[in-house]
Amino acid sequence: MSRRVDASTAVDFVLLLPELLSSLMVMGLLGSFLMPRSPWLIAVVWLLASALIFLPAAEKVFARMKFRVRRPNESELGHLLRPWTSVCRVAGVPHDRYTLWIEESDGVNALAAGGHIVAVTRSALRLPPPQLEAILAHELGHHLSGHAWMAHLGWYYSVPARLSVRLAALVLRVLDAVGRFLGRLGFAFAELAVGLCGLFLLIALISLNPWLLLLPVTSLLLAWSSRLAETRADRVAARLGYGQDLVDVLRMWMRNQVGPSPRGRRALLATHPSHQVRIAKLMGHMHKP
Known part of the structure; x- marks a missing residue:
């Protein structure tokens, strides 16, 4: 089975563009301070350096820091390597x-x-081999559909924009604390000045990161795209012959589920479809001629 970029990956790329443009503006602003004669150079180098994040050494650091995962010991590798090899062979x-x-x-x-990371929990290793293979086939489906590398690239391209937002939020909190302190001391004019500085900073932040205004819409679209990616990865697993085993895993999760399924806005912002939806779609894939 060859790699193929699907619709959810394309949607993620389109939704990434506003943050990417904001990150380029942030890097350009940084370049104007550090290299005023060539302010564009830092932005270009940062943009081209995105290829480096897919190197094995960089992915290893990324996996440990972002997902808190570790390499399997000898016993765990013995339980994991055979089913993984079987899935890849199929x-x-x-x-x-x-x-x-x-x-x-x-x-x-x-x-x-990333481009090459597949992780399972320790409890997943205790599953029957067919069910473990089904879970691994689903994760391989994410890689073959481009979901994993697009998410990795999106994370890299969004870092400068999101750091600028966090920095501005920190400064706003400090200004708010200073304004409240000066207000308690009776410096009404100083409190107003601090408030105006905060307003100016907020306007500058929005100007530098206009994608913030789109968050109410993009957050819904990203959640929908994430749910679509899950069903597409399920479809890959079904095409590889693991549909029924994946259904068995989903039914197990349903039995262990605590509380009702999300509804309303929570359902719209959910990154995974309900188990019932996934099972229904898998059954449809398995019954297709």
């Missing part, structure tokens, strides 16, 4: 193209990240 991809990781969690789960 898909027709080299099993050593990807690196296997363990997430320190008691729940049964797995993830695909």
Whole structure:
């Protein structure tokens, strides 16, 4: 099975563009301070350096820092390598193209990240081999559909924009604290001046990051795209012959689910479809001629 960029990956790329442009503006502003004669150089170097984040060494650091995963020990690798090799053989991809990781969690789960990262929880290793293979096939589906590398690239391109927002939020909190302190001391004019400075900073932040105004819409679209990616990865697993085993895993999750499924706005912002929806779509894939 060959790699193919699907609709959810394309949607993620389009939704990334406003943050990417904001990040370029931030890097350009940084360049104007550090290299006033060539302010564009830092932005260009940062943009081109995105290729480096897919190098094995960079992905290793990314996996440990962002997902808190570790490489499997000898026993864990023995439980994981055989089903992973089997899935890759069915898909027709080299099993050593990807690196296997363990997430320190008691729940049964797995993830695909970067260009080559596949991780499972310790509890997932205790699943029957067919069900473990089904979970791994789902994660391989994320890689083959471009979901994992697009998310990795999106994370890199959004860092400067999001750091500028965090920095501005910190400064706003400090200004608010200073204004309240001066107000308690009776310096009404100083409190007003601090408030105006905060307003100016907020306007500058929005000017530098106009994508913030789109958050109410983009957050809904990103959640929808994430749910679409999950069903697309399920479809890959079904095409590889793991549909029924994945249904069995989802039914197990349904039995262990605590509380009702999200509704209303929470459902719209959910990054995963309900287990019922995923099972219904998987059954449809399995019954297609």
